[in-house]
Amino acid sequence: MSRSPSSWLITGVVAMALGLAAGDLARADDSDDNHAHHHAVPTQSAAQRTTAEYTIPDVDLVREDGKVVHARAEFDDGRPVLLGFIFTTCAAICPITSATFRQFQDKLGPNEPVHIASISIDPEQDTPSRLRQYARKFGAGANWQHYTGAVAASVAMQRAFEAYRGDKMDHAAVAFLRAAPGKPWVRIDGFAAADQLIAEYRAITAPSALASR
Amino acid sequence: MRSAALFTALLCAAGSGVGAAAERPAPDGENLYRHGQLPTGALLAGSRDFGANVTGETAACVNCHRRSGLGNVEGNIVIPPIIAKYLYRTRQANVLDLTLPHVPGFTPNGWAYTDETLAQVIRTGVRPNGQPLNALMPRYALDDESMAALIGYLKNLTTEPVPGVTDTTLHFATIVTPDADPVEKKAMLEILQRFFAMQRDVIAAESRPMRASREIMYRVTRRWQLHVWELTGAPETWQRQLEDHLATEPVFAVISGIGRREWSPVHRFCEHNSIPCLLPNVDLPVVADNDFYPVYYSRGVLLEADLIATRLFDSTAVQPRRLVQVYRSNDIGVAAAEALATRAKAANIAVEQRAVPASPESRGASSSGAALKRAIAGVDRNDALVLWLRESDLAALRGDVPTRSVYISGLMGGLESAPLPVRWRAATLMTYPYDLPELRRVRMNFPLGWFKVQAIPVTAERVQTNTYLACVILSETLGHMLDSFVRDFLLERMEMMLSRRLVNGYFPRLGLAPGQRFASKGGYVVRLPATAGDKLLAQGAWSTP
Structure with missing residues (x-):
């Protein structure tokens, strides 16, 4: 039988879900007629949208310019927020997330009052100067800041957004949008295209949406 | 010299x-x-x-x-x-x-x-x-x-035969440079030999290899064999010596090693010959962003220099008028002092580097004392004084502390056992790039318990613990590789796995990633307690400069 394009992904996810050792995984792969793989796992391109109430934790972060900021004050400054988690030595997931954030930034233009935030999940490695290098690499403009801080602060942020998976190497692609303080967060799991993010952004920041609730 | x-x-x-x-x-x-x-x-x-x-x-x-x-x-x-x-x-x-x-x-x-x-x-x-x-x-x-x-x-790509791997044996080497401390060298080798012996015993006890469905055998049980490569002579000849060793005793990877002053020839050997080198006992590693094969626990004294720089130059407190650094002209403090001087100059602080000539052990404490007295002469309370000195020199310090801003290197000076004279203890700050003793106590039960079971006396706790941890990391990483003995893959797996470890001896946590070759990134600055053996007085939280 034929395999779906994401069959290797599914194999990995199933193996992880079952807590299998690598040996078991290899064994499962010995045969490609194994039906046990076929659970409903979304492909990467099908980003999933949900909304949620998250409380930004009472922690300090360190911005790429070296300034210590209070997370709540930083993200509750009134502007709409696009928020994500990255680390600068991440090989596969973060470069895609950051490239998408850049497209989002560029499509909105520098005059849009939006706050784009990328928070490190490897904060001890990602010093402010490494974050500045990373920001330059992805063309971050004045509206896009990168944050590091103590390990506990980074973990608190990840937990608050239900994005903590225990280790930086176990992370998954997810982005968060919020129109204003007090409004719910739109959570997009998977790799959203910049156009999807823009559409979400337009929808939640439309005057009618802002007036509700 | x-x-x-x-x-x-x-x-x-x-x-x-x-x-x-x-x-x-x-x-x-x-x-x-x-x-x-x-x-x-x-x-x-x-x-x-x-x-x-x-x-x-x-x-x-x-x-x-x-x-x-x-x-x-x-x-x-x-x-x-x-x-x-x-x-x-x-x-x-x-x-x-x-x-x-x-x-x-x-x-x-x-x-x-x-x-x-x-x-x-x-x-x-x-x-x-x-x-x-x-x-x-x-x-x-x-x-x-x-x-x-x-x-x-x-x-x-990845087609060449892998040296050091036979059907029955995995070969590893460890490297000892001639300037290694004899006690530390003996301690490290004993840990490695006992760990390798344990690995052999476990394999001998196993009835048959792991077997997957469809008759595939994974983890064909290979015994670990250790080769000790002892270097002699001048550092310029070490890389050549190592390459000769490698030619006669092909190994899959280098596990641990010990030296004191020079390590860069070993680093270059690892990188040049594409050999994974897991190096837990190096206090002055080579920092080279693009190198792939040598892996260290931390940047050692260079990390300590950054910890000091952050406190001296980045804070809003009053900055020192001048930075005076004292180090032996043949020791790793040279590089640390150089790194710190660069940071001072960037902050527009005057720097005075005072190299004390290398002293053979035989000349004794009184001559050390005199040389050190000259080196710190003229330092006043507006200066910051940083001493990149070993235990014997710290013990030889005399007189009163010339400034309230004195720093010593924990790695060079013996950590909590630093033998500072009483009058210097209270005024001196020490860099401490490990977890505090009371915070690592429970974690340390793992290595210390193993030493006890193996009847290994604790003679150099830091070296023994770091070496044991390196063995455990190697063993875990190989265990996840099945039979895929590919040198690059060993490091790639280590990058993926290391930050998942929770129990890491002296370190609060370790982590690597593509391009990361220093697993622990931070440290404390502490004061020594008035009474030796009491709790270290941490000056602020763990920080990553």
Whole structure:
């Protein structure tokens, strides 16, 4: 039988879900007629949208310019927020997330009052100067800041957004949008295209949406 | 005696990434795969359906498929191997090919690629049977020359026989330089020998190899064999000596090693010969961003210099008028003092470097005392004084503390056992790039318990613990590799696995990633208690400068 394009992904996810050792995984792969793989796992391109109430934790972060900021004050400054988690030595997931954030930034233009935030999940490695290098690499403009801080602060942020998976190497692609303080967060799991993010952004920041609730 | 200039020169050479590999122009395929550069010199460009297009370094295959080409797992993304051995493999119901490394991303294809179909799938993102590749894999509109270079590269990637691996034995080496402390050397070797003996006992006790369905045997039980490479003579000859050792005793990897002042020849040996080197006992490592093979626990005294710089120059408190540094002209403090001086100059602080001539042990404490007295003469309370000195020199300090801003290196000075005279203790700050003793106590039960069971006396706790931890990390990493004994893959697996460890001896946590070669990133600044043996007085939280 034929395999779906994401069959290797599914194999990995199933193996992880079952807590299998690598040996078991290899064994499962010995045969490609194994039906046990076929659970409903979304492909990467099908980003999933949900909304949620998250409380930004009472922690300090360190911005790429070296300034210590209070997370709540930083993200509750009134502007709409696009928020994500990255680390600068991440090989596969973060470069895609950051490239998408850049497209989002560029499509909105520098005059849009939006706050784009990328928070490190490897904060001890990602010093402010490494974050500045990373920001330059992805063309971050004045509206896009990168944050590091103590390990506990980074973990608190990840937990608050239900994005903590225990280790930086176990992370998954997810982005968060919020129109204003007090409004719910739109959570997009998977790799959203910049156009999807823009559409979400337009929808939640439309005057009618802002007036509700 | 070796001069300060030599240390500095070595450090600078390493810092700028100089090495034979960097100077030799890489072949076209390697340039494309690793650096995202086309044979014409233009940048590689890849596109994805959902945007997130990539160019140059970020478009390079190595980012996801890794240096070995054996793929990777990141979160729920499993990246398949792309060496030709997999891609060109004809369909088999069973995987009976024991030469085929088993990696998480591998699933047998229903077909074998040819040069033509492989080129097509790289360009279009669509397999010969019409199925699209995963959306994360960019499409690359390569010209024929670039495509040929890439495919040629994939055909050779990870095909060479792996030295140090036989059907029955895995060979490892450890490296001892002639300046190593004899007590530390003995302590390290004992840990390694006992760990390797334990590994052999476990294997001997095992009734039969692990067996998977369909008659595949994984983890063909190989015993570990340790080779001790003892170096002699001048550091300039060490790399050559190591290469001679390697030629007569091929090893898969280097596990631990011990020295005191010089380490850069060993570092260059590892990188130059593409040998993974897990190096837990080096206080002055080589910092070279592009080097792949040597892995250290931390940047050692260079990290300590940064911890001091952060406190002296980055704080809003009153900055010192002048930085005075004292170090032995033949010791690792030379490089640390150089690093700290660079930070001071950037902060517009005057620097005075006071090298004390190397002193043979025989001349004794009184002569050390006199030399050190001269070195700190004229230091006043507006200065910051940083002492990059070993225990014997700290013990020889005399008189009163000339300033309230005195720092010593914990790594060089003996950590909590630093033998500072009473009058210096209360006024001196010490860098401490480990977890505090009371915070690591429970964690330390693991190595200390093992030493006890093995009846190993604790003679050099730091070296013994760090060496034991390196053995455990190696063992775990190999355990996850099944029979895929590929040197690059060992490091790639270590990058993936290390930060998941919770119990790490002296360290609060360890972590690596592509491009990260120093597993612990921070430290404390502490004051010594008035009474030796009491709790260290941490000056602030663990920080990562």
